[in-house]
Amino acid sequence: MIPEEPRRIVESGYDAIAERYADAIRRGRGPQTFFRRFLGRVLELIPDGGRVLDLGCGAGLIAAELATRGRVVAVDISAGQLELARTNAPAATFVRADMTDVAFALRSFDAVVAFWTLIHVRRELHAAILGRIHGWLRPGGFFAGTFGSGDNPAQLEERFYGAPMYWSHFDADTNRRLFRDAGFELVQADEIEDEDETPLWVIARA
Secondary structure (H helix, E strand, O other), X not given: OOOOOHHHHHHHHHHHHHHHHHHHHHHHOOOOOHHHHHHHHHHHHOOOOEEXXXXXXXXXXXXXXXXXXXXXXXXXXXXXXXXXXXXXXXXXXXXXXXXXXXXXXXXXEEEEEEOOOHHHOOHHHHHHHHHHHHHHEEEEEEEEEEEOOOOEEEEEEEEEOOEEEEEEEOOHHHHHHHHHHOOOEEEEEEEOOEOOEOOEEEEEEO
16 A cells, blocks of 8 residues: 555655665666666767757756757756756756656657656556657657566555655556557667666657
């Protein structure tokens, strides 16, 4: 049983652990990881000067790299995370918002990325979010990021880096179908172990 609105668990959790989590990310996503190779491919796909949306930007570590390729709009629900992100990625534009109801103009981005973020949103909302992301992308634009690869209706961990945290996601095949149903063409949707987890790594064209 999840005792309160999941978004509040995620928001307050990341407010509490922002610095600890950022330190762990820096240590755990080094050059030897699949993440680094995947992000390198994503950076190559962004057109020079393109407009990129980072959904769930956290401490801004990925946004800082995206900003070397284009103009970045970075969204996060956590004020604590955004405080770090403004220092780590000063070239980005930041929006404090919940990704389930944030709004942007149609066809206004060349790329949308979401790494380890939609898994913190109730999975019943994932189809609608993917539909909105598809609408924000210009023709030929792409989504890149990570999804869950196992069936997880709702999970609450009491001490994730010292604070409560919430997850929810579908299995890999269901996620692939959700992308296709939203109008995407899957370029990559592979379950690949990286460190101690096996997310679904997705690149999908609008």
